[in-house]
Amino acid sequence: MNLREEVRARYAEAAAFPARGGCCESTCCDSAEFGQSLYSDSERDELPDAARLASLGCGNPVSVADLHEGEVVLDLGSGGGIDVILSAKRVGPTGVAYGLDMTDEMLELAQGNAREARSSNVHFLKGLIEEIPLPAESVDVVISNCVINLSTDKAAVLTEIARVLKPGGRIGVSDVVAEDHLSAAQRAERGSYVGCIAGALSRAEYVSGLEAVGFEDVSVEFTHAVADGMHSAIVKARKAT
């Protein structure tokens, strides 16, 4: 099984956790620092129980994306749909929130959660974050929560984000990021690929990767440690106009 199929199999299995009462021991994102505790009480109150329990992220991209009424938001690797449902509330009926995921079981879970939340301005798309199934310059804001580290082709993901964003569009991403001194082998010693550790970019790799595809004002802010020298981080950037 190749790495992408391992990731898909792991998150197909994780999609069953909410029905069993929550996540997850070592089966998905490994650390206790991952998950639903990163949302405020008021955000949790906006969500159905199943959506809260489905959270497998490492941050809260909705809180950093500063969404406005009428915007088009795209969540890469939307999982159980928590950030799509919250985004849909922020952009309101004149906006749209898309969730993109490659795993059928996660898409089914997210659609059920969105129905329960009575979200009408959400669309879940099946596909790869390396080949986003949306037209160029059609999105105002790209968010993502603990997914880009799982991609086997990060350069393609960053290129695709730049393609779908409108000029001046922005990203507000939560992801696991390594300190620059850690080699790929050292990152792999600290945790598994499917557990969101081994595939993490370093801060310098994130910055240079985003700048290479036309982003400005790039920042990578570490928020809390998830392993030795590895952090949950908020990544922000703006596409040049």
Ligand SMILES: C[S@@+](CC[C@H](N)C(=O)[O-])C[C@H]1O[C@@H](n2cnc3c(N)ncnc32)[C@H](O)[C@@H]1O
């Ligand atoms: C760690 S979970 C995070 C889910 C969600 N963002 C959250 O915060 O709960 C990773 C999700 O990304 C999806 N995923 C991983 N790699 C992907 C890829 N290359 N293309 C599309 N989806 C992917 C998985 O199916 C899974 O639903």
